[in-house]
Amino acid sequence: MSLLTDLRPPFEETSVDNNGPLVSIITFIPFSVSFIVVIIKTWSMVYLKRVVLSVDIPIWAATILALVQSLLIQFAVDHGMGRHLEALIPSTFHTYNKMTYVAQILFFLVLTLAKVSTSNLIRSIDPTQSIQRYCRITETIIGGWTILAVLGYAFQCQTPRWQYLPSHCLGEGAIMYPVMTINMLVDVALVVLPTIMLWNVQMPLPRRLKIISTFASRILVIIVDGLQLSYLGQYLHSTDPTWTIFSVIACNQIMMNASIVTTCIPNLYRVMNSLALGMNRVQIPEGLELRPKARKASSYRMIQ
Numbered sequence: 001m002s003l004l005t006d007l008r009p010p011f012e013e014t015s016v017d018n019n020g021p022l023v024s025i026i027t028f029i030p031f032s033v034s035f036i037v038v039i040i041k042t043w044s045m046v047y048l049k050r051v052v053l054s055v056d057i058p059i060w061a062a063t064i065l066a067l068v069q070s071l072l073i074q075f076a077v078d079h080g081m082g083r084h085l086e087a088l089i090p091s092t093f094h095t096y097n098k099m100t101y102v103a104q105i106l107f108f109l110v111l112t113l114a115k116v117s118t119s120n121l122i123r124s125i126d127p128t129q130s131i132q133r134y135c136r137i138t139e140t141i142i143g144g145w146t147i148l149a150v151l152g153y154a155f156q157c158q159t160p161r162w163q164y165l166p167s168h169c170l171g172e173g174a175i176m177y178p179v180m181t182i183n184m185l186v187d188v189a190l191v192v193l194p195t196i197m198l199w200n201v202q203m204p205l206p207r208r209l210k211i212i213s214t215f216a217s218r219i220l221v222i223i224v225d226g227l228q229l230s231y232l233g234q235y236l237h238s239t240d241p242t243w244t245i246f247s248v249i250a251c252n253q254i255m256m257n258a259s260i261v262t263t264c265i266p267n268l269y270r271v272m273n274s275l276a277l278g279m280n281r282v283q284i285p286e287g288l289e290l291r292p293k294a295r296k297a298s299s300y301r302m303i304q
Helices: 020-047 053-078 090-125 129-154 176-199 205-216 219-236 241-276
Strands: 296-300
Touching: 020 053, 020 241, 053 090, 053 241, 090 129, 090 176, 090 241, 129 176, 176 205, 176 219, 205 241, 219 241
Parallel strands: none
Antiparallel strands: none
16 A cells, blocks of 8 residues: 555645634644743753742643633634634534633733733842832733733623624724733833843843843734734624634734743743753852842842
């Protein structure tokens, strides 16, 4: 029997009328990367006895929710996501709406947990009053954003709540614009805060820039958020939501997993740096602790 006859047919095939397989690829490849990164980070921190529960528990929870969310997106693909609405029977569209509805709420929760983990990491690095205050303010905003995002999305449409059609929902889904804009601004704050915190630390400039860049990797999330905002209108005002949702979902999946990965990068940098130096333990960052010098909250020195 020839090799060609032994090949099994593909699980799914993309076509001009079916973007579902592309959604599956964009969903599970980024999640696989996120899962591997979280496993490496967790193993490294456990091995080096540097687990910080306030930092690690949120990212573990985010990874679990991201897995459930990814599976729900796949179920939505199986029930019409990426295909034209006219090609679906009512029961299939009904199931698609339920899967998408829950997946979107989990998407918001994953973003929240990733942000909280990053904020807690910043707080664990710098105990000074000003940074602690800014982090508390940021976390309060994150909490408010989560309530706005989850409740705003969950109750934007008439009964049944999970069925999105422009004519069926308040403002044709306009609540998503402030939700995603605030999400972007919070991510900007999570880049700016560690930059300010580390800028006056007494260490060589190249080392300081490397550490700042690990937090600045979150800029990738901000860029994807901006792209998603540009696609929102096309989806929110469409009468063919199962088809036009493709670009929005693609951005969501990349954004969600990029949030998890970029949250882990500062810790991974610490681990790699410690291994390179042949250290037996890790300190944040590179043996650095921050302490006010000469009663000036804005000035710090290294404690070896």
